[in-house]
Amino acid sequence: MEEEELLAYLTLQRIPKLGDTSIKRLIARFESAQNLLSQKMESLLKLDGIGTLKLKEFFEKEHRLAAEEELKFIQDNKIHCCGYLESEYPERLKHCIDGPILLFKRGSKDYTHQRMISIVGTRKVTSHGIDFIKQFVEDLAPLNPLIVSGFAYGVDITAHRAALDNGLDTIAVLAHGLNQIYPKVHAKYVKAVEAQGAFITDFWSSDVFDRTNFLRRNRIIAGMSEATVVIESAEKGGSLVTADIAHSYNRDVFAVPGRPGDAQSLGCNNLIKTQKAQLITSAADLIYLLNWQIEEDLKPVQKQLFVELSSEEKLIWNYLSDAGKEQLDLIALHCKMPTFKVASILLNMELKGVVRPLPGKQFELT
Incomplete structure (x- = not known):
């Protein structure tokens, strides 16, 4: 400009x-x-x-x-500015009536990534939530998505770190100008995010940092992504606002369920109950529901005659060789493993070319 x-x-x-x-x-x-x-x-x-x-x-x-x-x-400060009429402006955000007219960016990545998802949730994330995020992003890595979040405590920073650990691009959307970092304890991640992603905001350096800024920030997180994933949320919170905004933009919203009564799962369970979000328990669910396809260069040209399988993969392979095509839940039940873990293993087996997904969350050997 x-x-x-x-x-x-x-x-x-x-x-x-x-x-x-x-x-x-x-x-x-x-x-x-x-x-x-x-x-x-x-x-x-x-x-x-x-x-x-x-x-x-x-x-x-x-x-x-x-x-x-x-x-x-x-x-x-060599900050890059992008207007809403420019080609490099996030394509999906262009279709949001209240999207910002200007985005300020500091970092190495642009916004033209095809697969872009937002991961949000509670600041008081549990150890189970952290483990889920790490596995979730690791399982998505072969499809090379860009991970968007808000650089806050809890789910946000865990999602950014998981993206960095798996070599994925990540965008941190800030609720303040690019003259500061909040929370300050996350300053140690700034260089890594700038090198492997970017910080963006529509706030000026002179804008007062206020709690209400987060609401304005959330429309960017919801608007620039193909889908928003909520992982652990209390009954009220900013992640639910982000989910509501994404829902109003007619974007896909997904939520990871938790046990009834768990404080950190009430928000997710309510999103699912009110049909504002689809239930997912693994990266495989997201891939299936968004109809993402494995990149052509990741697919084997022909099935390998001998493929190395882990013990858990062999267990699933043996079951499918007897059962033929089978639903994800029944595979997990027979193999005595959690559904989210089986979904992850099946994704790896798909990349190896030994299984293929079918409609209705079914799988069969190739």
Whole structure:
């Protein structure tokens, strides 16, 4: 984006009570932010929905001065800015009416990744939740998704770390400007995320950090991803807000169930009960429900004559050789293993070319 157009965008962002939706409508009318700000009062008064008090703010010099100061911060810190009309802007976020007109980015990755999922949940994640996230992301790794989260305590940082550990790109969406990191204890992960992903936000460096910022942040997490996965959530919490926003955007929402009565599972169970989220217990469920396909270069050209199988894989192979095609739950029941573990093993066996998935969560030998 050219400097003058960026400055115009920043100026518009500083006009009180002029939100992203209104700015987009006005820019569409005048073709650019610069053209919009160059209009005279008489021209703007003809527009529907723009009151006289709001119009007066267009001509206040203080907004331009604040924009110039923020532009200096952007340039001094080599922050990348992306407008909502540019091709590199996250494609799915373009279709969200309240998506930000500008995204500020620090890091090495762009937003053009095909497979992008958001992982959210409680800040007070349990050891079981941590283990699930690690296994979940590890099992998704062969499909090379980009993992989006909010860099907060608990589920968020666990998801980012799991992505880094498995060589996956990860985007951390912040609820403040790029002049700080919250929580400070996570500063040790900054370099790794910047090298293998990016930090993004629509907040300025001068914006006051407030709890309400998280609600605004959540629309980006929900909007830029193909699906949102909730892993452990109390009855109330920010992850449920993210899930609600994703649901309102007609995006897929998934939730990992927990035992009835467990405080950290109430939110997930309620999402499933109210049909705002689909139940998943493994990465295989997500892959099946999103209809993701294994990349062609990961598929074997022909079935290998001899394939090394682990003891657990051999157990499943022996069962399927006798049973033929069988449902996931029945395979788990017969092999006396948890369903989520069997789903992970079957995914690995699929990559080795010895099993293939069928509709209805069924599997058979190749």
